[in-house]
Amino acid sequence: GAVVSQHPSWVICKSGTSVKIECRSLDFQATTMFWYRQFPKQSLMLMATSNEGSKATYEQGVEKDKFLINHASLTLSTLTVTSAHPEDSSFYICSASGRGRHSGANVLTFGAGSRLTVL
Amino acid sequence: KNQVEQSPQSLIILEGKNCTLQCNYTVSPFSNLRWYKQDTGRGPVSLTIMTFSENTKSNGRYTATLDADTKQSSLHITASQLSDSASYICVVRRSGGSNYKLTFGKGTLLTVNP
Numbered sequence: 001g002a003v004v005s006q007h008p009s010w011v012i013c014k015s016g017t018s019v020k021i022e023c024r025s026l027d028f029q030a031t032t033m034f035w036y037r038q039f040p041k042q043s044l045m046l047m048a049t050s051n052e053g054s055k056a057t058y059e060q061g062v063e064k065d066k067f068l069i070n071h072a073s074l075t076l077s078t079l080t081v082t083s084a085h086p087e088d089s090s091f092y093i094c095s096a097s098g099r100g101r102h103s104g105a106n107v108l109t110f111g112a113g114s115r116l117t118v119l
Numbered sequence: 120k121n122q123v124e125q126s127p128q129s130l131i132i133l134e135g136k137n138c139t140l141q142c143n144y145t146v147s148p149f150s151n152l153r154w155y156k157q158d159t160g161r162g163p164v165s166l167t168i169m170t171f172s173e174n175t176k177s178n179g180r181y182t183a184t185l186d187a188d189t190k191q192s193s194l195h196i197t198a199s200q201l202s203d204s205a206s207y208i209c210v211v212r213r214s215g216g217s218n219y220k221l222t223f224g225k226g227t228l229l230t231v232n233p
Contacts, residue, residue: 006162034221043225044163044208093162097221108153108210108221110162 002028004096006111013084014119021079021114023094028107030096033077035069038091038113050077074098084118091115121146123211125224133232136199140227142192142209150214154183154194157206157226166194166207199231 003026013019023033032051036044048064050056050071058064066088068080077096081088095110123144132138144152151170155163167176167183169192175184180203182195196203209224 004162041228043206044157044223046223049220091160095163106151106212108212109165110155112162113160115160 002107002109004109004111006094006114008114010115012117015085016083018080018082019084021092023077023111025075025096028098029074030098032097033071034095035079036093086118089116089118121222123209123222123224125209125227129228131230132199134201137197140194140207142224144190144211146211146213146222148214150212152185152192153210155208163208201231204231
């Protein structure tokens with residue numbers, strides 16, 4: 001089945017540094033990738049949607065200069081949290097949508113998530 | 120406005136009991152509806168995906184139903200286990216165009232107690 005690899009699974013960084021999270025679709029072409037943020041015991045909150053080769057579309061209230069998203073290829077999207085602060089500590093999840101390489105069916109698969117802790 | 124509403128927000132049941140989670144949507148035009156299970160601290164995992172013509176689909180102890188006329192879906196869990204404790208998310212895809220948008224429900228947090 002379609003697999004999305006997300007890493008790192010957890011990261012601790014100092015305040016003011018930047019952190020990059022990668023999301024890769026392993027066996028399908030991800031034409032669209034979604035990035036979410038999730039606080040403890042709360043639902044997924046969509047941050048942005050990106051299509052391969054295009055600029056990401058950010059949801060209202062999400063700072064695009066703070067959360068840089070790159071979707072340069074059909075298998076890779078990255079989220080960079082710039083100048084991270086303790087309030088950016090959260091669980092970040094990506095999902096990828098596209099067509100399965102073998103089945104041709106639409107797939108929507110989530111990564112395992114990345115827990116960011118900013119000290 | 121395209122929306123997905125899930126109920127209840129949270130649910131506590133005893134191990135071995137059955138339960139049903141609800142999902143109502145206003146997304147149009149409809150393409151498909153998916154149910155995901157998300158364990159704490161993990162990414163969501165797909166349980167079922169249903170298109171317009173499908174009324175029911177099972178995945179082990181999970182059975183999803185879809186009524187495209189009333190725009191309602193349910194997820195029934197049979198003989199619950201402790202490992203079923205998780206958040207269950209309903210996601211509806213709108214059809215048409217190459218850049219479709221998914222609409223997520225806020226999820227139902229299920230707790231199964233021994």
